[in-house]
Amino acid sequence: MKFDIKEEDMIIKPYKHEGPIYIREQKGFFQRIRRNLGWLLMLTFILIPWIPYKGQQAVLLDVASQKFAIFGLTLLPQDFMILALLFMLGAFALFFVTNWLGRVWCGYTCPQTIWMLMFSWVEQRIEGTRNQRIKLDKSAWTLSKWQKKTIKHSAWLIISLFTATSFMAYFIPAKSLYGDMFTLQWSGITSFWVFLFAFCTYGNAGFLREKMCTIACPYSRFQAVMFDKDTLLVTYDSARGESRGPRKRKADPKALDLGDCVDCNLCVEVCPAGIDIRNGLQYECINCGLCIDACDDTMDKFGYQKGLIKYASEKQMAGEQTNPYRLKLVGYGALTVLLMVSMLAWLVQRTPIEVSVLRDRNALYRVNYEGLVENPYTLTIINKTQQLLHYRVAITGLDVAKLQSPQLTAVEPGQMKRIPVTVVADGYDLPNKLNQLDFVITAEEDRGIKASISSVFYRN
Template sequence: MKFDIKEEDLIIKPYKQSGPIYVREQKGRYQRIRRVMSWALMIAFIALPWISYQGQQAVLLDVAQQQFRIFSITFFPQDFMILAWLFMAGAFALFFVTNWLGRVWCGYMCPQTVWMLLFTWVEHRIEGTRNQRIKLDKQSWGFSKVMKKAAKHAAWLGIAFFTATTFMSYFIPAKELYSQLLAFTWGGLTSFWVFLFALCTYGNAGWLREKMCIYMCPYSRFQSVMFDKDTLIVSYDSERGETRGPRKRKVAREELALGDCVDCKLCVEVCPAGIDIRNGLQYECINCGLCIDACDQTMDKFNYPRGLISYTSERQQGGGKTSILRLKLLGYAAMTVLVFMVMAWWLSSRTPLEVYVSRDRGELSRTDYRGWVENPYRISVVNKTQQQQAYQISIAGLEGAKLAVHGGLSLAPGEQKEIPVTVSIDGYELAKKVSTLTFVVEQASDPSTQQRKETRFYK
């Protein structure tokens, strides 16, 4: 027996080579929800760097100065524990939402989806409807095609450049960044990052599109682990829809022995990922609901009830009832609340003052002509507030000791200053070779804001 196997059939292809996806523009309830959320997210992204608080940019991640200002709070590298808690809270919140509502993050709030649909909207306005875009791509190159393609890519590049510049305004003061842009005085580093982010936005949202979600996003690979029989997903009711087939509107489906699906394929044409939801649950599905809007529109035209494609769960499809009170979902919710509570406690107990104590490297201790033992130290103080502050230093735990501070302790917002100090005590009052000493640094205007650092005093 011989098998006719071609050489190209033995090549393993890393991804589907089905050509570009021409997404049909769709109106409907879920499309309105997504557009409202997309506009809200984009406006917040653009406007946030322009919000001022106490005369400063409210949100500024100043990498050069290692200061991250968020309204009234300034974070320093020492505070990066909050970043770990923030990632944990975000992870558990994402697990909770995914177990409850499926991949709604991907469909409604993911920046890749928001910008991808924005680029698709621009493409639709310049090149026309889905069928017109397909026809345009099949045409030979001429003046009209060149102009439309050039206009589309120019618009994409403009949006990408504006997006990248806005993103950089979170790291460089917005007024400074845009004034330098208008004056053409950007430095090489700023220009590099802006053009890199612009290129990434242009490539991801304009060219890669669904490939980012299908092949590159790790979330699409492990999100199914969080699904259960009660997770709400976009699903096709095969019992009601099959056997599918085209028909005229005035002909009753009972006469044709067909299901409600008229096989119009609109659910495929509006899908940003280019999948057919009628083939069952697929990891490429981003739960955007566009296929639901398209199917409901078709059902209305044929006077069929809506819901052939809908947000439902596996249990509901089997005739059961989905309950929110289930162990996995409640567990994710509890962990999310717990981590946010820990974050709130950490922020409320955080002292806007950082103190480090180190010994003078020159000598461990010395004895003066009176027999007093002296220990030199260096105290580093960080003002983590957004106002000018004065600080006072005192000592505790070593009776009879005297403190000499060599320099002032008035610090600007975010400033770090190192002050040399000397602690001295009569050597006859020291019973041990090594004693315990505590430095107390407190804010002059608010003594309750203080840091206590324990160190050693050597005879």
């Protein structure tokens, strides 16, 4: 997809950065959205493991025990279909947003972008503005430079370590994780994962930065498949901006045969990916809108109309109307809604108990010393709640039979327990050799937690 720009503009400065990108700090509408949303998402990420729920950690992904606890909902391996639905929902939601607004996920909510923004913010507070950072890196290693670099990297390492620890709190109870950290009692496996994630955060957000978005991330490569002529992207109005060139603020651009672009290059200096949006659509663009803020500031200073760089579709740039009901967008939206409904239906139908029954394989039945027929079974009960529950077993559908089983069986949260039970009946009271019956298992603490399973009773 290409926008209507001049042929000579297509060969201006192709994307190429052999050295670091020095991002100029920019204020503006889209930057406020990015920063506020970034802080909100970051705080949410940090605080979720600290949310209590019924005396326990609300979200705990216990991989070792193969159970995920999420606000009272315990997911066991047999429930992991919900994870497949969740990943599919995330994928189609991403496709929907991308077809509508381009790479706004990358520009506003991607963890790489949020942490890169935070690391850049720390760097700017310690080393100064863009020009000061360039000058500092080119200068000789003096005591002042050593101090600034040491403080910056120390701050980055502390943030990385805290980030990794916060991430591990989703898998290890937060209180014990931080308690062991302050007493230096982390296990070897905990230390390994924390320091590995800290190293990855430090390397990705501090050094790789935009290279993760432009080189390593596969999303930037296949995103264009989801674009169409109605997708809103950050675009440069070349018809209005060209020919670009510097001028005095009060100069008449028409008299100078110039467009509105004053060639200040601020749109390039604020870009996290280091691209020049005036060269047209490029896959490296993360649709963050920083170049829009920078250009609007310049337009204000020169008294020109804002919107030289703006969010617009190819159709809008051609003077046409964007179609909000196009098939691709509606299709992605419908699939997203369908998956959400499927997840809700699964959650509604899910019961907090799972029961199975297994007959004794050695004998279909046995006759005791009283001449009564006995059928042995093994019931398996899985407690899918986060509380200790006591279960009572009963039988229905076979009135002449009696059940021999423990009165109450305690099952720990998220655990499975096998209960041997025996059903006894007088063979003369049974009409058939093969008789149907149901085992009903009910939680004593909550009678609404109930499950039943069918089996058969054999007589001689």
